[in-house]
Amino acid sequence: MTRQVALVTGAGRGIGRATALALASSGFDIGLNDLQPDEHLETLSAEIDDLGQRTHICAFDVGDTTQHDPSLAEIEGVLGPLTTLVNNAGIGVVSRGDPLDVQENSFDRCMAVNAKGPFFLTQAFARRLLSRSRNPNVVYSVINITSSNASAVAVPRTEYCASKAAASMISKCFATRLGPENVMVYDVQPGLIETPMTETVIDSYQARAEDGLCLLPRVGQPSEVAAVVANLAGGCLPYTTGHVISVDGGMLVPRF
Numbered sequence: 266m267t268r269q270v271a272l273v274t275g276a277g278r279g280i281g282r283a284t285a286l287a288l289a290s291s292g293f294d295i296g297l298n299d300l301q302p303d304e305h306l307e308t309l310s311a312e313i314d315d316l317g318q319r320t321h322i323c324a325f326d327v328g329d330t331t332q333h334d335p336s337l338a339e340i341e342g343v344l345g346p347l348t349t350l351v352n353n354a355g356i357g358v359v360s361r362g363d364p365l366d367v368q369e370n371s372f373d374r375c376m377a378v379n380a381k382g383p384f385f386l387t388q389a390f391a392r393r394l395l396s397r398s399r400n401p402n403v404v405y406s407v408i409n410i411t412s413s414n415a416s417a418v419a420v421p422r423t424e425y426c427a428s429k430a431a432a433s434m435i436s437k438c439f440a441t442r443l444g445p446e447n448v449m450v451y452d453v454q455p456g457l458i459e460t461p462m463t464e465t466v467i468d469s470y471q472a473r474a475e476d477g478l479c480l481l482p483r484v485g486q487p488s489e490v491a492a493v494v495a496n497l498a499g500g501c502l503p504y505t506t507g508h509v510i511s512v513d514g515g516m517l518v519p520r521f
């Protein structure tokens with residue numbers, strides 16, 4: 266029997282943490298990535314052990330492409346061949362503000378972590394996957410956590426929006442390349458989710474959601490995005506690839 270093994274980037278907190286737990290609850294062993302091999306990953310690893318699944322902590326910066334293949338090799342050396350990649354790690358802007366004031370370093374950071382990292386990590390994952398025989402009964406997938414901001418502009422965070430739009434197109438490109446190989450690629454677009462990333466703005470997001478910004482009058486939870494990812498990785502949306510899956514309480518439904 267082929268074991269399902271997933272790498273979740275940015276698993277130390279927020280959506281990544283919840284996703285690692287949801288996948289482990291669905292029977293996946295998990296490579297746990299974040300910037301540092303700190304107590305957050307250790308605690309998460311212990312929780313997943315309690316669920317009866319195996320983990321391996323592999324800290325690296327997803328924006329550093331030299332780390333990609335050695336890290337995948339390390340994880341596979343411990344857990345066995347990866348079946349699933351969740352490109353979740355992401356960062357916001359250095360400071361919110363007028364697009365006319367955006368600094369080059371903030372643009373470059375967003376692009377490196379949110380777009381270039383997932384592109385080359387997917388490339389490294391796919392090269393390894395395609396180099397070996399695969400089990401036709403197993404779902405192999407790449408799940409990119411992009412954002413509603415891949416299509417909806419947030420004026421104070423334009424460089425973030427640009428990087429997520431790039432990540433969304435990267436999902437389509439790899440879905441196209443990997444479709445003939447029966448490898449699914451999904452673009453999961455969370456809306457307003459309560460995580461450490463949004464902690465300073467979550468009250469205003471909640472108020473805006475209640476005020477009609479979202480069809481469901483509340484912000485979302487990391488566990489809700491995680492449940493969608495686990496269902497995709499587990500093959501609950503068969504004959505589906507390359508598409509956007511919005512987890513946004515209906516925020517981007519066009520209305521007038």
Ligand code: NAD
Binds near residue numbers: 298325326458463
């Ligand atoms: P978060 O900031 O709470 O957690 C992100 C995790 O990624 C952190 O543990 C961080 O250390 C890690 N990380 C950051 N840069 C990294 C790097 N270079 N290499 C490895 N790990 C790195 O964020 P979150 O809200 O959980 O967001 C997760 C993903 O979902 C991000 O891609 C984010 O853009 C996206 N997203 C979030 C929301 C939201 O409302 N929270 C909405 C849309 C999209």
